[in-house]
Amino acid sequence: MIGAGFMGAAHSQGWRVAPRFFDLPLDPQMTLLVARDADRTRAAADSWGWAESGTDWRAAIERDDIDVIDIVTPGDLHAEIAIAALAAGKHVLCEKPLANTEGEAERMADAASAAFSRGARAMVGFTYRRVPATTLARDMVAAGRIGDVRQVRAEYLQDWLSDADAPLTWRLEKEHAGSGALGDIGAHAVDLAEYITGQRVTEVSGILDTLVTERPLLAAGSGLSGTAAAGRGAVTVDDVALFTGRLESGALASFEASRFRTGRKNALRIEISGSRGALVFDLERLNELAFYDATAPAGEQGFRTILVTEPTHPYVGAWWPAGHMLGYEHAFSHQAKDFVEAIAAGAQPSPSFADGLHVQRVLGAVERSAAQASAWTHTDTTDARRAFAAS
Template sequence: MQPLGVALVGHAFMGRVHSQAWRTVGRVFPHERPVERTVLAGVDAARARRAADELGWRDATDNWKEAVLRDDVHIVDICTPGDSHADIAIAALEAGKHVLCEKPLATTVAEAEAMAVAAGRARERGVRSMAGFTYRRVPALTLARQLIQEDRLGRVLQFRARYLQDWLHDPDAPFSWRLDRARAGAGALGDTGSHLIDLGQYLLGDTLDGVSAQLATFVDRRHAPDGTPAQVTVDDAAVFIARFGGGTLATFEASRFAAGRKNAIQLEISGTKGALSFDFESMNELSFYDATEPSGTAGFRRILVTEPDHPYLRAWWPAGHGLGYEHAFTHQAHDLLTAIHDGTDPAPGFEEGLYVQRVIEAVETSAANAGVHTPIATS
């Protein structure tokens, strides 16, 4: 059968990770139609060609519009800064291409709404779209969702979520596009906090009603790599409290100033029958507490999520041989390819990405109004 050709738009950090996923997915999860890394698009032709050679893409271009219109491209994978997501995704969907778009979906709610509308229209023609909230595909978190759905926690009372990094802790760390609101949309809130918001809707199957929030920017001026001073226009840290529609009380924290924390996604979910705890810095482990056990023997127990009957693990290594950061992206590519083959909608779709964008907007509105409770818009 004709291979499914992929166009990758953007080849920095996320582009490199996605390239590895497309290189690996067909070897680990065989599909009826093979995947071909057809073309890589960047803003500079020479750099795009070098990246294509290094990352294993056949062709390279400095024109993303040309890439998404090619007849041998069936999937467009968007790994650019957020300010270009809407233009690329909408153009690709209108051209009949399936789309995978990195998170957060856009820089504004209006852009995300336009993307969701385009995705809805494309769906009627059998064209699929997925938002790249990859941590859903970490086997331990997929298992956590299964345990919640099986009622092992009972009624969920509290959801506590933190995403902590420290790469900006040094005040001399250079300015980058992630610190520019026009390109990134938000700071820690959008970059890492968006993952927490999505994991809330994924794990609990519920959405937030409203938020009360505070944001902080600890270093408001930095220097670009060439020494040019630049104004930081996004948050360095975000904290907010919220309640899910089903009544679960929630706390969220996202920071890029948490000294010593490199990529700590820390979740604790407490219910009437038990609790779950997870830290991405120990990503192959899930802690489970069964509150129905006698108190004399009850306690959190460590589940090493490497068994073949754990999510995704049958395709990988023998039990006890853990996975890493890159593997969730391979699972994401596999899930998208499966949805395309089956004619089903992959999750999370652009509508779920739009919900995350609306929560981000509500958090910013609340923080701008001294933490006043702000409802989540529904339309």
């Protein structure tokens, strides 16, 4: 695994636990953790269960005893590492968003496509697909339980930047993060809406805003910018993203991504309305799925809560008795399980790098729309994307 921050801890939990609760066809060994600071990386490896630590990712992908590269670095490193790892014949799991730009994502998807014929598999880490309630929602939509999808509302709301004196970190620097709330959490909202509905976003109209334009600089060595403690630095990404979209069927969708929604800690919420019913999911209540059956008698209609803890629910049978809750970390074990099973079967893992590229194109279309007075912008028009980049 390359990267040792918050996502490194989450992915480590997934790799460590998955083979102990699921009967996997292959046995993942946590061989090597790689990050920039040798001492911190060694401490993290010891804490999270990695056998070795190092600071050179290029050396890692050259090792014959390593089959899988898990990328949890800031976005500006995704493309270089993933493309090199695939060229070396490694399977690659890469955190979302796939890259910082559409061009980088295109090169990664091309590399994954070429590597597939050589036996290497690649997957992007949209982990919330693996929450049992969201997988159940996908299954219910596919089974026609809510009829034709008519409208989607998806939002991902956090408040960790609401303090204007919170320090400038790499997530607030476009050169490292690519974008702000749009890519960091908006990407999840887009992917989850598409995953549950089974439809892609084809065009968008959006607006972006940066609410706090300067923040205190980090002390030297404490972040990727390596700046001095005195003074303030410019925030070069968005704080809030608002956009509407249209799905392949013509259904309308609305999206919001904000890291300034005071009181919202990790509220990924999606509501899907159909001709026969509706579904609502909220990550802050991740063991629940609300279902409205519009075909029920008028006197019995109303949202009811499905407690998604039964052994018949997706993934849940490997865990605890009914009613014993799962948490955020379990989705990473499900991700590891699905990735290992796809590798063993020689199948294409889902979501693929091509799926990640599509989400990147949606994010890029939102940026272009925001720069053009919220004009409706297609997500798959290559010529338009190139013209915008050239301007």
